[in-house]
Amino acid sequence: MTISSPSFFRRIWRVLDERLSLSGLAYAIPEHGNTLPFLLGGTAVTLFIVQALTGILLAQFYNPFPVTEPKAQAGFFPHNPNWPLAYASIWHIVNEVPFGAFLRSLHFWTANGIVVVLGLHLIRNYITATYKRPRELQWMIGVLAGIIGLLFVFTGTMLKWDQEGLEALEHNVEIGEFVGALGYWFSPEFAVSIPLTVRVYVAHIAILPLLIVPLLLTHFYLIKRFGLSTPFWIRTFTAKMLPFTSHLKRLLLLGAAVFAILAVLSLAVAAPLGQPPVEGIEVTKPLWPFLWIFAIEDFLGISGIFYGSIALFIGLMIVPLLDRSSEVHPRKRMFMMGLLIGVIILWIVLSIYGLIAPHQVLSEHPG
Numbered sequence: 001m002t003i004s005s006p007s008f009f010r011r012i013w014r015v016l017d018e019r020l021s022l023s024g025l026a027y028a029i030p031e032h033g034n035t036l037p038f039l040l041g042g043t044a045v046t047l048f049i050v051q052a053l054t055g056i057l058l059a060q061f062y063n064p065f066p067v068t069e070p071k072a073q074a075g076f077f078p079h080n081p082n083w084p085l086a087y088a089s090i091w092h093i094v095n096e097v098p099f100g101a102f103l104r105s106l107h108f109w110t111a112n113g114i115v116v117v118l119g120l121h122l123i124r125n126y127i128t129a130t131y132k133r134p135r136e137l138q139w140m141i142g143v144l145a146g147i148i149g150l151l152f153v154f155t156g157t158m159l160k161w162d163q164e165g166l167e168a169l170e171h172n173v174e175i176g177e178f179v180g181a182l183g184y185w186f187s188p189e190f191a192v193s194i195p196l197t198v199r200v201y202v203a204h205i206a207i208l209p210l211l212i213v214p215l216l217l218t219h220f221y222l223i224k225r226f227g228l229s230t231p232f233w234i235r236t237f238t239a240k241m242l243p244f245t246s247h248l249k250r251l252l253l254l255g256a257a258v259f260a261i262l263a264v265l266s267l268a269v270a271a272p273l274g275q276p277p278v279e280g281i282e283v284t285k286p287l288w289p290f291l292w293i294f295a296i297e298d299f300l301g302i303s304g305i306f307y308g309s310i311a312l313f314i315g316l317m318i319v320p321l322l323d324r325s326s327e328v329h330p331r332k333r334m335f336m337m338g339l340l341i342g343v344i345i346l347w348i349v350l351s352i353y354g355l356i357a358p359h360q361v362l363s364e365h366p367g
């Protein structure tokens with residue numbers, strides 16, 4: 001038997017299958033599981049894996065300390081020893097680490113991709129009313145995982161420690177002060193010898209992954225337990241079934257296509273890196289998923305960021321409580337559909353306002 005003979009591969013398969021029960025993955029799932037609306041959650045998983053891999057590679061060269069050590073830095077960052085280490089290490093990744101610019105851009109564009117894919121996954125679940133009994137907790141766990149996804153993006157923007165990163169952190173500190181004792185973790189006094197950026201880095205690479213993994217495992221367990229819901233556009237109760245392995249193949253293909261788009265984008269458009277940070281000024285705007293909050297801050301000040309975020313969180317969590325009928329067709333859920341359209345319009349209007357509004361330097365910003 002040669003290595004290339006089919007019986008060689010069949011033997012390997014049999015050996016592995018006997019020990020890992022791989023053929024157990026071919027359990028039946030409904031055919032609509034392989035359509036785009038039902039592939040979005042799995043695509044988010046693929047993109048999370050890309051983030052973990054690119055993040056691990058970037059972490060080999062990233063230095064989270066916001067301080068400047070001109071004498072020491074002159075040795076390893078000779079270009080500008082007055083830059084804070086965190087900013088200088090990003091410059092080093094982009095300009096001197098082989099494939100560093102590509103890796104960093106891929107990490108950035110994949111983060112954007114996750115926000116888009118998760119947004120579509122959430123809207124799909126809302127329109128198909130999958131938040132209804134018995135999947136109410138499935139929805140709420142999804143909301144928590146989605147919020148953690150946004151926190152990954154928010155903490156990530158601080159790490160590059162350019163002007164935008166500093167301003168994001170200053171906002172974080174101010175919100176911490178606003179919520180009093182609850183926000184103590186965000187205050188520099190919590191651990192005086194560890195700069196806040198280092199703790200944000202720990203959150204980005206350890207705390208948030210530790211929080212999201214159990215949530216996602218529960219999310220997947222519940223999908224297996226309850227099965228996929230039947231969307232309103234499928235009328236027959238005897239849906240055709242397919243093996244789950246065909247779903248995995250579809251996900252692999254879609255994941256590869258999305259990855260290719262993000263890779264081309266990363267080669268064409270570099271992830272932004274602004275000027276080194278200067279305290280006490282507000283001249284940058286947040287990344288697009290947070291522009292709506294920037295607009296609310298413009299109207300209400302720092303408290304607006306806090307109340308806006310809480311309203312988003314509570315609003316999403318109580319969706320299953322707002323719509324408790326057994327009706328799943330959107331035409332018979334006019335109130336819920338109106339609410340969705342209203343929120344999307346409000347989000348677009350606030351985001352456009354955030355994009356074009358001039359900056360307001362808040363007097364309470366730390367100098």
Ligand code: HEM
Pocket residue numbers: 037038039040041042043044045118121122125130131135138139140141142143145146149216219223227228229230316
């Ligand atoms: C944070 C990342 C998330 C990942 C990786 C993820 C992943 C998945 C996957 C793979 C599925 C099964 C296939 C599909 O329906 O697309 C699924 C189903 C589901 N997800 Fe998520 N999800 C996430 C966030 C969310 C969010 C933000 C929500 C809603 C607020 C949500 C609510 C649901 C519900 C209710 C189902 C069951 C759908 C059904 O039975 O038809 N998920 N999720």
